[in-house]
């Protein structure tokens with residue numbers, strides 16, 4: 001049996017990739033001012049999952065803000081069964097699902113928790129407030145942005161200002177017949 005992690009303080013923590021995988025309008029909004037995402041249905045088709053399944057399989061856990069969680073729950077069954085899911089909130093939250101837990105830890109403390117659990121890749125689902133909290137601590141290592149061919153004119157911005165400056169490198173650009181463009185950027189400097 002391996003010794004407990006606490007007995008191995010000299011071992012460097014393995015880096016964790018935090019991936020913001022999210023859909024955005026061409027003008028940079030992730031939802032309408034009221035939080036609506038009905039505009040995403042225009043590009044949904046059974047023939048194309050935009051790499052979602054492969055991406056979902058690649059992550060050890062997901063993290064989302066409370067408003068995104070409440071919205072997802074309002075749609076019905078929890079769509080991420082069995083995947084460790086961390087809901088960031090300062091309010092009480094109870095779930096019947098063992099894999100869903102609420103936390104008010106800071107993003108960096110949460111990453112230390114994930115590191116101890118052996119997680120290597122975590123999906124930052126959103127929304128904008130939570131992404132801003134991770135960005136403020138310089139913790140996002142990859143951005144996978146699906147740009148939907150629509151201008152919403154107004155809404156919840158993908159990147160809430162102010163935020164820190166961050167250099168990124170384009171890793172991949174993929175176009176789809178629906179008009180979606182998926183851009184993958186990675187943090188330019190090691191985190």
Ligand SMILES: NC(=O)c1ccc[n+]([C@@H]2O[C@H](COP(=O)([O-])OP(=O)(O)OC[C@H]3O[C@@H](n4cnc5c(N)ncnc54)[C@H](OP(=O)(O)O)[C@@H]3O)[C@@H](O)[C@H]2O)c1
Nearest residue numbers: 023031035065066067068088089090126127128129130133
């Ligand atoms: N287009 C897409 O792919 C996509 C993906 C995800 C979400 N969305 C949209 O995004 C919208 C929601 O985004 P949002 O920015 O309004 O809200 P959000 O980021 O989902 O949730 C914000 C809430 O999360 C909690 N929170 C945030 N940072 C925290 C921290 N550091 N520590 C503890 N708790 C923290 C707070 O909850 P408490 O007040 O409870 O403390 C805060 O009010 C929804 O309309 C959703 O549809 C779109």
